[in-house]
Amino acid sequence: MRAAICPLAGQDVHPFPAHTGANRRPQDGALSLARPRRYGRAMNLDTIFAALADPTRRAILTMLLEDDMAVTDVAEPFEMSLAAVSKHLKVLAEARLITQERRGRVIWCKLDPDAMRAATVWIAGFGMFDAVDLDAFERFLTVELDAAASDAPAPAKGQA
Numbered sequence: 001m002r003a004a005i006c007p008l009a010g011q012d013v014h015p016f017p018a019h020t021g022a023n024r025r026p027q028d029g030a031l032s033l034a035r036p037r038r039y040g041r042a043m044n045l046d047t048i049f050a051a052l053a054d055p056t057r058r059a060i061l062t063m064l065l066e067d068d069m070a071v072t073d074v075a076e077p078f079e080m081s082l083a084a085v086s087k088h089l090k091v092l093a094e095a096r097l098i099t100q101e102r103r104g105r106v107i108w109c110k111l112d113p114d115a116m117r118a119a120t121v122w123i124a125g126f127g128m129f130d131a132v133d134l135d136a137f138e139r140f141l142t143v144e145l146d147a148a149a150s151d152a153p154a155p156a157k158g159q160a
Contacts, residue, residue: 044118045119045122047094047095047096048096048097048115048116048119049119050095051091051094051095052119054088054091056078057091060074060088060089060092060109064098064110064111065111068108068109070106070109071085071086071100071106071107071108071109074089089109095115096112096115097111097112097115097116098110098112098115099112
């Protein structure tokens with residue numbers, strides 16, 4: 001099976017990496033799908049989408065849309081410990097979706113307005129593809145085929 005070229009890494013990606021042992025790297029500079037290397041923007045997108053994958057973190061981001069909040073205020077509506085909410089906040093901060101600032105004894109969380117720009121640009125790239133209405137396409141083909149059949153000359157007598 002041929003290896004494909006990874007557009008982000010510019011290296012070969014083998015669909016079924018060879019089982020070479022736990023500590024061995026793929027040979028000939030090939031990039032294994034089992035543990036893809038991360039480069040710049042792709043790593044940032046992965047981190048952002050991983051952070052957005054959790055419904056609790058999405059709810060936190062929604063709360064922070066309105067205003068900055070203290071960590072204790074963020075934790076209040078959730079039925080989990082303050083430590084669990086802090087872990088969610090850490091994931092959001094590592095993805096650079098929020099910033100945290102200490103004011104006195106209180107840690108405040110703030111939504112970063114430019115945080116999802118890379119993800120938004122990436123998703124917008126798929127907006128150029130419109131959904132295909134197969135029923136309308138079928139009606140179009142029926143009309144075109146009927147028109148083509150009526151324009152076709154009738155076979156002459158004696159020809160089959």
